[in-house]
Amino acid sequence: MKNNIKRIVIAGGGTAGWMTAAMFSEYFKGIMDVILIESDTIGTVGVGEATIPPIRVFHRILNIDEQEFMRATQATFKLGIGFDGWRSENQDYIHSFGKTGKEYWACDFQNFWLRAKELGIECEYGDFCYELQAAKAEKFGVSEKSSINYAYHLDASRYAKYLRSYSEARGVKRIEGLIDNVAINTDSGFIESLQLDSGECVAGDLFIDCTGFRALLIDKVTESRFEDWSHWLKADRAVALQTTLSGPAVPYTKSVAHDAGWRWRIPLQHRVGNGFVYSSQYLGDDQAVEELASSVSGDTVSDPRVIKFKTGRRAEGWSKNCIALGLASGFVEPLESTSIHLVMSSLVRLIKLLPSTGSLSSVAREYNAQTNRELENIRDFIILHYHINGRKGNPYWRDYANMDIPDTLKHRIELFKESGRAFNRDGEVFIAESWVQVMLGQGITPHFYNPIVSAMSKSDLEKLLAGIRQAVDKSVARLPNHNDFVQKYCAAEKP
Secondary structure, X not given: OEEEOOEEEEEOOHHHHHHHHHHHHHHOOXXXXXXXXXXXXXXXXOOOXXXXXXXXXXXXXXXXXXXXXXXXXXXXXXXXXXXXXXXXXXXXXXXXXXXXXXXXXXXXXXXXXXXXXXXXXXXXXXXXXXXXXXXXXXXXXXXXXXXXXXXXXXXXXXXXXXXXXXHHOOOOEEEXXXXXXXXXXXXXXXXXXXXXXXXXXXXXXXXXXXXXXXXXXXXXXXXXOEEEOOOOOOOOEEEEEEEOOOOOOOOOEEEEEEOOEEEEEEEOOOOEEEEEEEOOOOOOHHXXXXXXXXOOOOOEOOOOXXXXXXXXXXXXXXXXXXXXXXXXXXXXXXXXXXXXXXXXXXXXXXXXXXXXXXXXXXXXXXXXXXXXXXXXXXXXXXXXXXXXXXXOOOHHHHHHHHOOOOHHHHHHHHHHHHHOOOOOOOOOOOOHHXXXXXXXXXXXXXXXXXXXXXXXXXXXXXXXXXXXXXXXXXXXXXXXXXXXXXXXXXXOXXX
């Protein structure tokens, strides 16, 4: 089927819908009409408040001013995620966004660190990471010469509103209404139009499904199965609750392990986003609400909300002339803050592949293949946190430790154990350094290291490590307090 793309229809608003509208309105202005349909009567999930560094690339693509965006969304900075009690009940670590030590062509820095441990040189792996040490010290700062790698904590609902204003200023037409029917061409199987509850018919050439878990469009055009990953990622519920700030906002997300799940804490400028992720097989909803409410600090400013989900993906996120984005395409639980990133990376992929006219079948196949590889890599990274754990005193964590895991993840773990080696696959969002930090943090210590580091004497190794650590300490010492920097750089008005 030939397709001449002149009109793009986005079904659903929220973060995914307005990110899509922003991207298309910036790059296809005057080329394609962009229409977004949403209803004020339908709420959005709106709890994806933590991000990862590629969001800054997305903002640069859209020429978004960082300070303006942060004021509008009550945003703070994020240098990583603190994992409390994941390895065992009394052990914590931070997965930061930084690189550790210095790169060497023949082997990565962890080999030098492993050699140092063998020689009795006292040091922690994280001592040599700028971003990690800044997070621990609750410091942050940016300048034109800054090399710090970071992301944001943001109010997802305000972010959608910010992107809506951005998009409408660039010509996006928003239509208020509920979708009653999806009209499908009986010959091609393509979507022709969307019928609204008002009676209005919205025709288009390309349809983007941002309707969340309901997936109103993509289910009408594909027969491909939903790949259920709940045998690897057991959580199927989350409780979300907002509270007032009870102290200065820190520059990292907190992830605290509980007996049947884990709790997040995301500090914004004027409130805190809290949540509890769990499995209904191990914990009831009422118990989960009670456990979250008893764990948070500050006064509650919202009622607890239980969100049900299933981890997995649609084998075909792009089918016919419909592309599912965000929750409509699948869900990998929120542990490493990938939801907003997956929308962004899918949009970039879509724009790179999108033809102005012609057959969409080969383009859709390539899009799906790239998207699926990215999702599988993220899936494996998330499973790693659960599977390698020392919390075997209760069924939830014990079942994770004893379960079979994907062969792709098994290979990574075995390779790291045997050689200290970590690597990246094509299109992977988490760099090798992230894998190293989490594997070490969860308690995997390699048995061996690259023999090339043995050529360095103990004294030379001590000098190398001392120089790196001193450079990190000096850089961190020069940074201002994170909360103070936010107030000077991008303070938002109190709501």
